[in-house]
Amino acid sequence: MGMTLDFSILLRFTDALAMGLWTTIKLTLLCVVLGTSLGFVIGLLRSNGNAFIRGALGLYVELFRGTPVLIQLFWIFFCLPLILGVEFSNFVSATIALTLYMGAITSETFRASLRSVGREQMDACVALGLPRSAQILNVILPQAVLRAVPTLLSNAVSLFKESALVSAVGMADLMFIGQNISNNTARPVEVLTVVAVIYFIIAFPLTRAVTVVEQKLLRKFSV
């Protein structure tokens, strides 16, 4: 008995899929902005802060980098309300979890890019007598941020895909909607393929953009 694929059943669910996609995009954008800002501050503090701050932030970063995101989500969803005694909506919980995760990832990106601004740039600053504030604000930070841009874009695309994990804690994102439709129609192959294609259509141009941005920046700002 051959199995025939019928993608037309998905036409009945375009509204639901669009809603799910919108949730995924909203969540990703919010967590990219919040998480990257957090990562920037943490990256700076870990490069310059005192030993205690560096140690504490190091622990946080390694914890979030070294454990499955799914478990982090469960933690924030089920344990944080118990600890704080406050109930959060699904969206807020997911935002907190993915922001903390993104903060840990991007802080490493910023730290590496800060380190990559070489000692020679610092020497040039001192030779020109630049005050400490100008060394940081006008020379080191702008270069570090520019160098971080391609990796930050990659981090953002990864988060877009990894955000599918929030479906496991009951958030109605694109993945969650897809799974529901697939359960209700008993057509998992068609439904999940289409969902994958939607993720891909958004992620692929972004990954290409990362390459283009990287080459542009390299050409313009190398040496």
Add this chain to the structure above:
Amino acid sequence: MNATTTNSALVEINDLHKNYGPNVQVLKGLNIDMMPGERVVVIGPSGGGKSTLLRVVMGLEQIQGGSLRFGGKPYITTKGSKTVIDSEVRKKIGMVFQHYTLFPHLSIMENLILAPRKVNGESRASARERGQKILERFGLAAKADAYPSQLSGGQKQRVAIARALMLDPKLMLFDEVTSALDPELVAEVEQVILNLAAQGMPMMMVTHDMWFARNVASRVIFCAGGVVVEDGPPEQVLGDPVEERTREFINRVFHIKA
């Protein structure tokens, strides 16, 4: 300036000791008195501490002993294990490095005006005006809005010199500024330095270019083993050295061009 300042040394380096960590002793009691208007070329074997010497004079390094005076005033001293550098004195010194070290994210004009604005509080308009004049003098006026990556090595190095000159230094340091350049770009950079020399700019530099050393130097110092081995006019040190070690070095390194 009055007579007393012109009679005393511009730079006095007294018994300078410099280590990198406990095991690498680079400068071992180095003494140099540089008079105003002198153009000192430092030569010596690779790894002998020439860059280190210039970096110390620029105030970029901690030192382990000795002291420096500039214009008759204390400049760098040690206090216990700490190095004390007078940053007001340091502002009178400019340095150009082997690898350009322009700020890659800033345009040429922004490279020139950053320090005058941040160090001296000069207005953007006034700094730009001076920057434009220097760029014209260096034949780089058309490059004001370009970025360093769009320039040739020779152009970058000339911008680096212009950037240092924007701060009106009383002493310029050049550390092998043509070593990273393609051969055909060397002359344009050396010419800029020769012009500065003709205008009386005091300078201390490291170079391996014999022709350039002969033409720019008023004094040549041969450093080896962390101390000054020979010190004299270029005709002597480059042409007919007194010390055997200098003679051997000159023959080995410069015999082709000499």
